[in-house]
Amino acid sequence: MAGVLVGVFLEKVSEYTVKALFRGFTYMFCYKTLVDQLNSETEKLNIEEGNMSREVEKEKNNGKIVKDYVSKWQVNAQEIQKSAAEELSPSCSCIQRLPVPNPISRFRIGREAVKKAKAVTQLKDSGKEYLTGEIAYLPEVIVMPNFETTFEEFESRKDTYQKLWDSLVDEDGPVIHGIYGMAGVGKTRMMEQFWEEAIKKKIFKKAVRVNVGSENMDKMKLQEQIAGLLDCKLESEVMENRASQLENSIRNRGKILLILDDVWRDIHLDDIIGTPFGNGTSSSGGPKILFTSRKKEMCLANKCQHIVEIKTLSPGEALYMFKKIVGPADLNNPLPDESLVKEVCDKCGELPLVIHAVGKALKGKPNYWWTDAHDQLQKGKFEEIADVDPQVYSGIKLSIDYLQNDDAKSCLFLCSMFPEDADIDIKILIQLATGSQLIPCGESRVLAMVDYLKKSSLLLGSGEDAQTKVHDIIRAVARSIAFTDSKYAFLQVTCNSRYLPSNANYTRRFLRLDVETEDVDFGEHWICPNLHTLWLHCGNYWQPFSGGFYSMFVNLSCLMLQYVDISSEHFSLQPLGNLGTLSLFSCDIRNTDARFYPKRLESLCIYECRLPEPLDVANLEYLRKLEIRQQRAVLVRENVISSLSSLEKLHVSHGFVHSYDEYHMEPIVKEISELTCLRSLHFEFYQDNTFQGTDIPFSTDRYNIFVGEALNGNFKFDQDWKVPLTKSIQIIGNHSMPWEGLMVSAEKVNLCNSDVDVSSICNDHKRAFEDLKILVIFGCDNMGHLASISRDRILDSVQLATCFSKLTILKIFRCSKLKYLFCNNIAKTLVQLQELRLDQCDSMEAIVMNEGTSDGEIINFSKLKSLQIEYAPKLRSFCAENSDYPSAQNLPLLDKMVAFPSLEYIYICRCGSLRSMFASSVARELKQLKQIRVEACEEMTSIARVDEQAICDGILFPELTCLVLYNLPNLMSFWSNQNGKADTCKAQLIPRLSSNVVLDFPHPKSFFDDENFQLYMPILKKLVVDSCRITTLFTFSVFRKLQLETLEVKCCEFLVNIVEDFRGDQICDRIITLSRLTKVDLMNLPNLKRFFQVANYEFHMPVLKTMEIRGCGLSNTLFTRSIFKNLQQLEEVHISDCELLDGIFEDAVGDEILDPSDKIITLNRMQTPNSFHMLGVSRNQTSRKVKYKQL
Template identity: 30%
Template sequence: MAEKIAFSMVGKIAEYLMEPIGRQFGYLCCYKSNIENHRSQVEKLENIGVGVQLLVDDAKRKGEIVGPDVEAWQTSLNRISEEAKQVVKAKAEVEKGCLNGWCPNLKLRYSLSRKAKKKTKEVVELQADGKFKRVSYPAPLVEIPSTSTGGFKGLQSRISMMKEIIEALKDDKISMIGICGMGGVGKTTMVEEVKTIARNENLFDEVAMTVVSKTPDFFKIQREFADMLGLVLVEDSIQVRAKRLHARLTNGNRILVILDDVWEGIDLREVGVPLTGENKKCKVVLTSRLQRVCSDMEIHNNFIVQVLAEQEAWDLFKEMAGSSVDSTTDLHHIAKEVAKECGGLPIALVTVVKALKNKEKHAWNDALRQLRRSTVTNIPGMHKNVYACVKLSYSRLECDQAKSLLLLCCLFPEDYDIPIEFLVRYGVGLQLFEDVETVEEARDRVYSLVDELRSCYLLLAGEEKFVKLHDVIRDVGISIASKGEQVYMVRHDIGLKEWPEKETYEHYTAISLTSNQMHELPAGLDCPQLKLLQLLDNYTLLNLPRNFFAGLKELRVIGFYRIMIQSTGPLLQFPLINIRTLCLDFCKSLPDLSIIGSFRKLEILSFFKCCLDELPSEIGQLSNLKLLDLRCAQGPAILPPSVLSNLYKLEELYVGGNFSQWKTEENYKGNASIRELNSLSNLNTLSICVPDAELFFMEFTFEKLMRFGISTRSEADMFDQFRFPNSLVLFGLDMSVLLETGIKLLLKRTEILHLKVQGSRNFLNEFDVEGFVNLKELLLRNCADIEYLIDATDLVLDNAFINLESLSLHCMHNLKEICNGNLPAGSFSRLQKMKLSGVRLLKSLWWGSIQPDSLGNLRILHISDSYAMKSLFTPSIVKGLVQLEELKISLCDRMEEIVAKEGGEEKNAGKIEFPKLKLMELHFLTNLKSFYPKSDIQDSENDGDAAMRVLFNQQGNIE
């Protein structure tokens, strides 16, 4: 131990002495200390990771959604931990040396020491990033066509039933409840309301809900329950999973289990849910279209959700239709007849009224005739009125492209989160949007159509980049497609073991299948009209016959997801001359792709999150390619030269962190160079990881970029969203390099900027004299030379940072002021979050005058590690902090007051108020005397802590 400490000290001294000569020799001298420091810092990071994981587990038990920043951080932690293991392994190899250790390998020592030194900086930064304010957020309710625009407002039949269900849940004698009713009557809305009430009124400690659907997938059900309850299920056996889940559900907590959309009786013991009498604290609620399901499962407490009474249905219809159907208008009588035809079904009422609202009288007359003439459908559990109403809403869509997009959504499984980007890529391949020219124009069109379909309640509102279909809408959509030009074969049975056998496949235009038990695709499939083929799996090994694609000559779109393909030859052995979109996302063990060069019409090619050992050089022959997604989970390590430069129509290029070794003058490997990108005259979107940012910005011409995500860090997958904001993450650069490259052109369009730069003193003045009008998030870290964020004495600006929402300044040891001089009017008016740490010279949050609207939206303020700050606010600044909800101050050794008196302020003048403050934390403020000095004379009997306690007691809104 003493030898290790001595060597470490010698290493640090040597590193200090060698620095003027050059840090290169220091890597040798400090070999052991660099390795040891790296190991120590990784260990600290992993300890932080344990704490974060505990918070994540607790959040999942509560059914909350873990924040994407937390998940990204954990991914980075896992990667760094694996890299640290490699460093330890390499160290053991290095120390073997030559001649049984008598001759150390200096080259390998230097390389490993240098790597450890650089990785340690990344580890320390990740430690700081791991201090999350919160790790999760309440799960959003899945919106479905509601029974009214405001939940159950005004619907007395639903309100009274809800009261009965809640009373049943409170009854210790009742352990299982069934809610039955036809499709579209509002069962899912009801259990969503049950879930909300159960949480808000603290009826249960935990709530877990899942959708069962027509073909129950016990693995999926168990996984979703486990995630919500914070239980890790790693066993492959359903039986072992069931035992662990059963133990979790009978651990003494009050737990509500909700099974939505059950079609057949299921044995709850197979899932792991306790049966009646096994545990009175765990209760089960299920919904079903079929009352016999409740009987099969011996559920005696059943609630039958009936259609709305005629008057109640009319009240709902009239509320949504607005004044145009009042008794004083000529539409009143027709509207009442239309409402009657909806049969009292909420989903029918909602979809019809959305289709007809603000339409002329002739449209209402036509709709009424269509509803009366509609024939009975044979869809199981589907009422004819629901079918007729949904079909009417579909037919009333004015845009054929909206109709096509809705039917395209029907190809996905029930309750599936459909990425809107899939619809974009499929739509381009199927040429649904003939009047658009670029992929970005197609993307805008799809998002516009999604908004239109959501406004009609034909698509559910959900997360920004996903859509969902109500199962009723999906069933009607598939039925509509089967009677038109588009004929679908849609099977998403988890138990599907073989390709569905049909007498003929000649009429199908789209096939979409899901299975984790099918191992063989048919040979010589004759499907001459097929335009789209989608296979979704769970990494089952799938044998692809050599002639599978021989009879699919009209195929336009292939979407293979989570497929492990087994093939004796190339993946696609027959030239598919019409193929335009090929997505192999999340796929493993892809076979030979060399034939891809013959797909001359291909426009979209995606390897997102797939395992790709080598990029086929034949891709360079795809002269019509517009989008190339290379953000692979594994590989490729090499991009062949001249491949990218040949793709002269390429508009969007996504390159992940796996490939980062761009060819340079010193690097003569067979890799592509940055300069090749300059030949892509149509390139407007770029997501890329460039460890050598200086090389990138010196060689790449980026004036044409409209969307970009450029990072110098290996976790470039922070940009894996397809509609990511314009982002720059640049670490370890010199100011002179940035200014020489003309990066200001990008900065004007940047929305997210993370920066670690040397040589800059006045940030805004040197980077963007126009005031960063588009910037929404700014993070500066270890920018040791910056003294002012804004120097208003040296710059004439109308405003600055007018759209900034988040500001983080970390380890800014020379920062004197955020703004030197008076803050320009309108600046920081949208700022919601401000975090400052390691700002040791910062004496006050603000010195100059500040406009009333500046900081008016600030909700979160964290200050830590400031040695110079004696106070944080003045009373005039406090008056503008009307939205402040969270205030945290720590490690400010010289701070004496939170709010300081301003010059000329009279004794006891004014009252300090934070009207919306919910949380205030003060830590390690060793010299704090008072929150606000109301009097010049302090009570000698009260120390600072006592004064703070009195102040807290007076401030009722501080928790």
């Protein structure tokens, strides 16, 4: 067997040896042939390389990018051809000159020729294969916005932009975002700026923008647009399949931004692109979406989770932008005087789109162009300004045209008839809208339309719930439509002479007539057959209504008289037989009587008029609505009220009296009770100690009643009423008994210095306060608690389920005997409570008291957003056992027996018995808390207390943005540890805290960290620390993670280090950059030796602008050379009372230049320096900005 194996082995060795010998002989004797073969293959490669070069050049000329492997092939082809020419040719020629062949040279040449020929052949074949396919590709198109204007970072919009940016770039933040605002306000420009910045900073890999527009949306077409921008070729005509393909395309691309611009409706994203956005969720680092719309409701309808509003510019910003567009005055740009420039700018209404359009049109134009533009804007004819792009007007008009119903348009047109910049009283608007029958469905419909127009950015808020406003440009465009559209046929005429303008079209349906003179002759020949509404504004000029007033307006159904002086005795509107609505605003009607009012009048409103005494509105048998808003009670005769038999709404702000000298409530109550049709009552009843009524027999559906004010007293309720009227009663003094029937069914109750016992009312009325939403109690000292159910009534499930079940706001002031508010069983019904405020309740021990009936169930205040408690010195805890048991003494304010999942704001002040704020089990669940303010609680030792449910590493207060701790003399730390265990609260993250004010608590060991925990606040922008006995403010690990913009540290006499210094054996970065710090104030820190640099590291602050240092123990120089060189934006340095400070910065070294001449440096009460170099300023620097005071 062994012999056989040896034989096989020798046979193989012989075979390989013979092959090697023959191969060598081939190299030696056939080397010329092998070289010729190499040359042949090289020639073929050269041809192939030429073909490739031509194709590459062709593709490059077509704008394509050559694929990497093709470019690499070309390089290899050139190199191998060059190698063959350089290495083989010389050797061949040398051997040819030898008389005797050299076997070694022949062998080498032949072997190299074979190797290179093989490589050349492979390269040639691969090149030929490449040419059969695509060798280049079109580059990915990075679409960037095409700006027509420069983006201005206006101060009024900086926060809005930053909030949008922070939310969109947060990988774990909301997915669907929205920008909304009125037409022309700059939504698209802000979106484009965000788009550009996000792409340049590589926040997103790609941005895709689709203009949805106002036309009827074609979902298939929208899919095609998105697919085209994604380079995705849709392969199906079925919408669901296309959506699925787009979904996969978006997901595969990773982090992209989909922008849907100018959205007017719910576009159902899940139908168009599947679910990457449709369900409002996305994986971390995945795609996001941004909507722009004119309507907030469209953002909400499209599931936007984070919405920002773009508002108009401030007047100063608008003027700056306008001047920048029109340019400076010169020979080619003769600007008018400053006042005209400002007036034209003001008429643009702070809208960037209009400012740009008007400014561009007027740039370089002569003065008369400016005058004409001003006049056209003044007249509301924005579209007639020469050279203004008509698309600007069309874009705003489109917002109005696209309103979904005629009622909304009518409402907007009525608002446009009010003066420019007017605060529009909703009640007056309702009177106009319903009286003119433009919106005949009543006040609820008008309110709905106002709300709809606000959400559509066509109306504005005015700061008052009962008012609204319309933007000047929106007003101008709305008036233009209302005046020209025959369906509405509005008209405004100004009359500044005795005769009406003859060129006005008096065939209109709605007329506002502004009279600027007395005794206007209405003319016998004028007839307005179609006019149904007249708004006559007379500027307090006397009007006898001479001429053809009655014949001109014979068909009027609605008349509003404003600032009209009706001095004629016995003047009457009764000839206007069709008049159903009469409104009198600020008119003088002292000479009128009952004959003034048309007999068939259905609605009468009298606001702030000079009235006859008594006012006679008797026997208006068709009158259904009477509203009177005056500054005092209205004098009427007896039985006038009861004569208005059809009255449904009686709204009289200060009520009726029969005499100003002596007030009796009973006859007025009786007359109102006789109004059987009455459904809505707003009225004031004055103090009357003789009134003996036991139950007020009113049967109104809605009421707003005030009781108990002295007729001629100084105290005044806010008697204006909100629309729609609800059920509300406010009582002063001891008059509650007759009104209990209205109180128990009211939605709002306000009690002031009253003897009312709310708890007794609860016990006496089975369904008491089941509709109550707002309860305000002031100075009611006879109540020990607000509501408590005795043990024998606990089984009454009806009362337990309904009592206070709708209460949303509870405010209690100066109730000195209140020990608690609710028993635990009543507290469980407070499921709608959103705001709780207590102030000066001296005896308050708890908000909720367990009367021994607790089943251990946690009380969930599921909707409470705001909790404010001020001056409750005996308060022990929010929820406590009966006062007979002292177990609550050591409980935190919010312990584990209560839950507040929606709490956003908490303010605790002067609560001297509280030891801590939160149990950790409660703190862990306060996921919506935004602000914490704790002040003047002298026994407070900690904010959060670790109980048996210790908080592990994680997020604490995820929405907290502001933390204020003030005058807490015993506060030791943020945390306290009940069980004394270590390592229970490590590394707590407060991710959104941007403002932290820590003031006046003298004994903390450390606030931000200790051996058991650290607080991380990654976006903290402002920190104020005052009067705290700490030696070190931050550990290094905490400080380097902060993003501070403002740091203020004051009156901390023991403070040695702002940031802890490292020992020599510890390792850290030498330079720490505080990239956002713009302001530093250090005051009265006598032991602070250094801040900006210590032994082992120094801080660079590239955006620091201002710094003030006063009364600090800082020694040596303030800055090192390297720190000072990096203070690129420093503008002001103010230093005083720092006696140990030698200079501002170190001396320059060699040729180094340290120049502070562009900065304001103020030094007060400093030691006398040895030289200016010690202050960091050389003698030859003479800038006026460098100031030295009292050196």
